[in-house]
Amino acid sequence: MRFGIGAAVLLWAAVSNSGTLHAQSPADWPMFGHDPGSTRFSPLDQINTQTVSTLTRAWTYHMKRDSPAATSAGAIGHGGGRRSSQATPIVIDGTMYLPTPYGTVVALDPETGTELWTFKMDKSNPAGRGVSYWPGDAQAPASIVFGTRDARLIALNAKTGKLMETFGNHGIVDLKVGVDNGFHDARYDMTSPPEIYKDLIITGSQVQETPSRGTSGDVRAWDVHTGKLVWQFHSVPHPGETGNDTWPADGWQNRSGTNVWGMISVDLKRGLVFLPFGSPSFDFYGKDRKGKNLFGNSLVALDAQTGKLAWYFQTVHHDITDFDLESAPVLMDVRHKGKDIPAVAVIGKAGLMYILDRRNGKPIYGVEERPVPASDVPGEVSWPTQPFPLKPVPLGRNSFNASEIATVTPEHQKFCETMYAKEGGRNRGPFTPFGMEMTIMFPGTIGVTNWQGMSLNPKLGYLFVNTTDLADIGKVQALPAGSDPQYERASPWGTYAHFWDNDKFWPCQQPPWGQLWAINVNTGEVAWKIPFGVVPELEAKGVHGTGTPNYGGSIATAGGLVFIAATNDQHFRAFEAGTGKVLWDTKLETGSYNVPMTFQGKSGKQYVALVATGGSYYDATSGDSLIAFALPTGSSAAH
Numbered sequence: 001m002r003f004g005i006g007a008a009v010l011l012w013a014a015v016s017n018s019g020t021l022h023a024q025s026p027a028d029w030p031m032f033g034h035d036p037g038s039t040r041f042s043p044l045d046q047i048n049t050q051t052v053s054t055l056t057r058a059w060t061y062h063m064k065r066d067s068p069a070a071t072s073a074g075a076i077g078h079g080g081g082r083r084s085s086q087a088t089p090i091v092i093d094g095t096m097y098l099p100t101p102y103g104t105v106v107a108l109d110p111e112t113g114t115e116l117w118t119f120k121m122d123k124s125n126p127a128g129r130g131v132s133y134w135p136g137d138a139q140a141p142a143s144i145v146f147g148t149r150d151a152r153l154i155a156l157n158a159k160t161g162k163l164m165e166t167f168g169n170h171g172i173v174d175l176k177v178g179v180d181n182g183f184h185d186a187r188y189d190m191t192s193p194p195e196i197y198k199d200l201i202i203t204g205s206q207v208q209e210t211p212s213r214g215t216s217g218d219v220r221a222w223d224v225h226t227g228k229l230v231w232q233f234h235s236v237p238h239p240g241e242t243g244n245d246t247w248p249a250d251g252w253q254n255r256s257g258t259n260v261w262g263m264i265s266v267d268l269k270r271g272l273v274f275l276p277f278g279s280p281s282f283d284f285y286g287k288d289r290k291g292k293n294l295f296g297n298s299l300v301a302l303d304a305q306t307g308k309l310a311w312y313f314q315t316v317h318h319d320i321t322d323f324d325l326e327s328a329p330v331l332m333d334v335r336h337k338g339k340d341i342p343a344v345a346v347i348g349k350a351g352l353m354y355i356l357d358r359r360n361g362k363p364i365y366g367v368e369e370r371p372v373p374a375s376d377v378p379g380e381v382s383w384p385t386q387p388f389p390l391k392p393v394p395l396g397r398n399s400f401n402a403s404e405i406a407t408v409t410p411e412h413q414k415f416c417e418t419m420y421a422k423e424g425g426r427n428r429g430p431f432t433p434f435g436m437e438m439t440i441m442f443p444g445t446i447g448v449t450n451w452q453g454m455s456l457n458p459k460l461g462y463l464f465v466n467t468t469d470l471a472d473i474g475k476v477q478a479l480p481a482g483s484d485p486q487y488e489r490a491s492p493w494g495t496y497a498h499f500w501d502n503d504k505f506w507p508c509q510q511p512p513w514g515q516l517w518a519i520n521v522n523t524g525e526v527a528w529k530i531p532f533g534v535v536p537e538l539e540a541k542g543v544h545g546t547g548t549p550n551y552g553g554s555i556a557t558a559g560g561l562v563f564i565a566a567t568n569d570q571h572f573r574a575f576e577a578g579t580g581k582v583l584w585d586t587k588l589e590t591g592s593y594n595v596p597m598t599f600q601g602k603s604g605k606q607y608v609a610l611v612a613t614g615g616s617y618y619d620a621t622s623g624d625s626l627i628a629f630a631l632p633t634g635s636s637a638a639h
Helices: 005-017 410-423 536-540
Strands: 056-062 090-092 095-099 104-108 115-120 132-134 143-147 152-157 172-174 195-197 200-203 219-223 229-233 265-267 272-276 298-303 309-314 330-336 339-347 353-357 367-371 385-389 439-441 454-457 462-468 472-478 487-490 514-520 525-531 554-557 561-564 571-576 582-587 597-600 606-614 622-630
Touching: 090 132, 090 597, 104 143, 132 195, 195 265, 265 330, 265 339, 272 339, 330 454, 353 385, 454 554, 462 554, 462 561, 554 597
Parallel strands: none
Antiparallel strands: 056 622, 090 095, 095 104, 104 115, 132 143, 143 152, 152 172, 195 200, 200 219, 219 229, 265 272, 272 298, 298 309, 330 339, 339 353, 367 385, 439 472, 454 462, 462 514, 472 487, 514 525, 554 561, 561 571, 571 582, 597 606, 606 622
16 A cells, blocks of 8 residues: 555644644545645645556546436436535545535445435535534534525434434524524525534524625534534624724624635634634625724634634725635644744635734734725725735736736637727726726636635645636616615626626636646745646637636645646646646546545545536536546555
8 A cells, every 4th residue: 555654644643733633534534624724635645746647537426316326437427407516525434425406415435436325405405515524422423514505504413314303403403593683584594514613513604795784694603412502703793892893883783794604714722713704795885884894804713612702803994895705714834933833824805815823813924004996986985905915925916907908819809808998997906996987806706716715735835726817897886765785786797797708708808817826834925826727729729828717626635736626627637736737637527616635445545536516607517426536446556
């Protein structure tokens, strides 16, 4: 067996001692981010820079019920009515768990894709990005915990897939209770897996973006045995709480938005939970919320046991650009000025990465408040400055002028020039908000990055980030008197219009349109960056290095690899972590817009798995596959 178990255990122990990991087998992938610190780093190295070129498909599982349950390598399921998935499977002690977009949670044999059990929901769907695992204790068996699209928190017996009768109301907790503010029909659901800390289930939520009043985005913790509420953190501070003075006298009340709809991380050693908050509602107009609006767009650290505030760092003041934080904060150690600093890195839609001391939230490489363009919308009082990290550099385009229109083909150039000339489009630099005139906003509201976030190689000290450069185009227009909000975003091409050719998914500015970055966290510098993805039509014309829009994330391994799909060319690739060189590349039947994972089976073989369903912002293909890859049977490295 090529897998260097001794070296892996030593590395595992080193990472564990930083307080970022649960006691778990190095063979497993036990949670969305692999570990509580969300490093998405596996100590497995059987698949490595020398062996990855021979990686082949081992099995395919089809999530749609009228497809074969598990099929041989290369087979593709068929059937209509497919739905996209952003899920990452987890593997614990020889079982894989996965939510599907067809109203089920399934348990599989991870080496064959054979179903072990299926839990079919009576309505709605499970949270689309994954499920969480609690290992059980003397009082209760291990359980699978997940939220749903209809505001329920559900716990299943991990062995049987049956509801945990002692949890909540026969296995179910109603998440709307205590946060609906009397708006019983307002949106409230979960799209991401909860975080498990000891015997607590910590949940975020997805709430409405408009109007401004509705369900709150409070973060809560629940007893894993009973489902009873243990603590609740007010994401919009109430009177007497830290941050309430950043809102008008009644602006905090019943405020929606300001929620954690993405991923949560935990520092086990210090007992801190890290929460990336999105923007307050309404996203693009804030007359009724003058001020900085804590804890909107903030990384917040709480005492995980009590929910008490430890510290916060706000990345956007009074957000009117929808530049959420949403991806998992990544915990790591940074070697800076001769000292090891326990750190946390966070990045949001704006594409600015902040590397902070996780004990107190202070920037390690400095942050500078810089003037930004003011809003011209009547009644709006935009914040005059925004915080820019001194290191790293911005990881995406944040400005535009007419000379930068794409020239990849004459036809595309003409299309973009016509679109620009038809309505015009101003951009006054970073954080240009939508105004009364047509505006090109860089980045758009999909973001330079999104929920998929980052992965870490702790040996190299490299954070890996895939980015998209895509603008939105639009303006803010008045609504009839008495409307809430008084202004809304609009454009001739629809409410959420992008500055691109909507048929080809080609952005209208010069490429690269997608990039993959490695950031050295010990210096704050760019270690390497490359165009990410290819456009076959442009490659055939001799136009190279364009990259593509992408939506999904990476993982890193002790084998010196970075695995990622995400691009709308529908490829799955392995890169050399130290250089960015492509070492393996396979074409999938559809795009894969999620985060892959890796695990070691009980046979000793390492697998890499991902869901491929197509259907993201940048891809019209559809499928229902969960695919596992491994080294060929008989390979000396696979035994």
